[in-house]
Amino acid sequence: MAETILGLAAQNLLSPIILFFALGLGAALVRSDLSVPEAAAKALSIYLLFAIGFKGGVSVNGHGIDAGLLMSLLAGLVLSFAIPFAAFGLLRVMTSLSTIDAAAVAGHYGSISIVTFVAATSVLQSQGMASEGYLVAVAAVMEAPAILSALWLASRASSDGTGQSGRNSGLWREIMLNGSIVLLVGSFVIGFLSGPKGLAEIESFIVAPFKGVLCLFLLDMGLVAGRGLRASAKELRPGLIGFGILMPMIGSVAGLAAASLIGLSTGGTVLLMTLSASASYIAVPAAMRVALPEANPSIYLTMSLGITFPFNLTIGIPLYLSIAQAIGG
Template identity: 30%
Template sequence: MDIVIEIATTIVAQLQKPTLAFLIGGMMLAALGSKLEVPEPVYKFIVLLLLLKVGLSAGISVREANLVELAVPAALAAAAGIAIILLGRVTLARWRGVSEMDGMATAGLFGAVSASTLAAGMAMLDSEGIPYEGFIGALYPFMDIAALVTAIVLARLSAERKAARTLQGAAGGAATMTVGGGGGPGFDQGFGGDMIKGILVDTVRSPAISALLLGLAIGIFGRPESVYESFYDPLFRGLLSVLMLIMGIEAWQRLSELRKVAHAYVLYGIAAPFAHGLIGFGAGLIAHTLTGFSAGGVVLLSVMAASSSDISGPPTLRAALPEANPSAYVGTSTGLGTPVAILSIPLWIALAGAVIGF
């Protein structure tokens, strides 16, 4: 009972913090019909600065990190991303009224990582004085790329099998499906290694991953401490508050898109961040047991798992799965997944405090 009270108290206290206050404020403005808008170039510039900040911070820390202490959480982050996709495959993608392509695209977006949600989690831990590994930002690409590649490969494989069955039925059972051979109409278009390579290239070239990897590389191989401490770090919280305001407004606006798709997406958008966060929390506990991964690190791994990609994921999925309905996966992610994930951050802080202790 004491643990429940402690968790509830922590959640209430965190809801009053600037990060969540700006998110809720943005949703309230949109609900009241406010015409407040932030120009798209401003939004992109803020996201770029936040990603560079996270990448630089991670790169500076990676220079001094123990490779084993970094490798274990990285492997577990990738495993968590894949587990989220597999969970989505047996739940949402098989839900009556949900096409498997739309379900896998939605699962892919939820398995990938939201830079804004990760930044919000870092800001909350910083405000509470809770320490975490500086290299935590370097775990972002591992979970993000693993989830996107898994979702796209499984979706494309399922589509090819369906097409092959249709072709086989039309031909009276004469057609067969052979990977790389040519039974299904898509197998002769490079399904397999070439497709996976293309997905990896597109994901790495996406704005979010590119900016993050650039910051990471500069942090590792350069000496950016002076510009980091004088520019990026002081601006971090202020820029994040504006980003939360933008995301609150957009989240409310995106809710209308969910009317176009099955109610299953509403349930998934609400429940998935909590289920996925628990997967991340479990992965963090394993890393804590094996390498002494900090409680703050466990919180941020949970936050990454609970989040859904708002930058790198949508364009990657649009390119790789053009058949999927963006109203389904983007609406579910931005309209419900992102605000629920951000609002769930206090839960992971309270849970880590109760289970591990700060």
């Protein structure tokens, strides 16, 4: 299996999406003035969320709503709720973070990175492997539950036990109306309603250009990650770096167990492992700004985007694919 993992990792490292991420990361670390305008980066993000959601909805339209879909949604909810508790316990053992900071970081690891999910989908396509299209819906439901777990963990730091109840008036709006969630879910519903006929009408826009747009988006992600690493290097002690690598592997094992219980295909297992192994850098940071403003964003953003995201892109996804193939055949 080790040779397979190394072979897939080498193949993945030479893919355009990884190389563009590396270009952005390197440019930021050497202080190049290369940048992607904020408006363009936002447009790239909107395109990717729209395309992912729409194609997922079309896939469910063709597949139909069945027990597999419902069980996968339930598994996603449970994983998103549960993983932050494992992450929090590991952080308390491996680092000296405060309860608030540990809870904020843990919430990121229970939620998901949609771009890591897309990268895993691209790897599956390059390997000629199919997967359940409804896993896009699973990704959507895994965004928010981890935030609730993080808030419960953070509430233990307050002397009265009520924690953040006084400041949560805007939290649910921040979670449920977060732009990425609204666009992903909305596009999914539209794709489901319009079906294959709707996809045929816009296929030239959301299928052929997809990987090119993803390359540009990952160039920007590399720039953001590099700037974060450069600015927050003093925060990244060995325990935090170790956590950022170990926690994805623990999450992937939880995803593997859930996928085996549900009976997902090998490709679907890879995607659920990837979702469980990824860490949010969009929805959860936005919610943490409202719910836990005292938590240090230089820690949780750098952890999710600067350590775990590159690990998953370069090593994690090939590892998850090799394990799923070894178990599923």
